[in-house]
Amino acid sequence: MTEKNELVESIIEGIQEKKGKNISSIRLKGIxxxxxxxxxxxxxxxxxxxxxxxxxxxxxxxKKTTEKPIRIHGQQQAEWIAIDYGNVIVHIFL
Structure with a gap:
C-alpha cells in the first residue's frame, strides 16, 4: 500500500491488536x-x-475515525466475517 488511508490503517491496527495473521491490504482504487x-x-x-x-x-x-460499518455479515458462524465500510471492505477468515 503506497497511499496512506486512515481507515485502512485503523483497521490494520485493530487486527494487529488481536494478533490476526496474514494481513493484506489491496488497493483497488482506480480499477x-x-x-x-x-x-x-x-x-x-x-x-x-x-x-x-x-x-x-x-x-x-x-476510536480513530468517524466511520461506521454499513453492514457486517457472518458474525453468527464466525468462520468468515465481512465488514463493509463503503470504500473499504474487511474480510476476516478462519
Whole structure:
C-alpha cells in the first residue's frame, strides 16, 4: 500500500491488536468496476478469534475515525466475517 488511508490503517491496527495473521491490504482504487477502494484481508485461528478480530476492528475504527460499518455479515458462524465500510471492505477468515 503506497497511499496512506486512515481507515485502512485503523483497521490494520485493530487486527494487529488481536494478533490476526496474514494481513493484506489491496488497493483497488482506480480499477474500473471495483466495488471499493481497498480490501483488507486477514486470518484468525478460531471462531472466537475471528469474532474478536471483527470486534477489535470496529472498536479501533470507531476510536480513530468517524466511520461506521454499513453492514457486517457472518458474525453468527464466525468462520468468515465481512465488514463493509463503503470504500473499504474487511474480510476476516478462519
Amino acid at each position: 474500473a468496476g471495483a466495488i471499493c477502494d481497498y480490501f483488507v484481508i486477514c486470518e484468525g485461528n478460531t471462531p472466537t478469534q475471528v469474532t474478536a478480530l471483527a470486534d477489535s476492528v470496529e472498536e479501533m475504527v470507531r
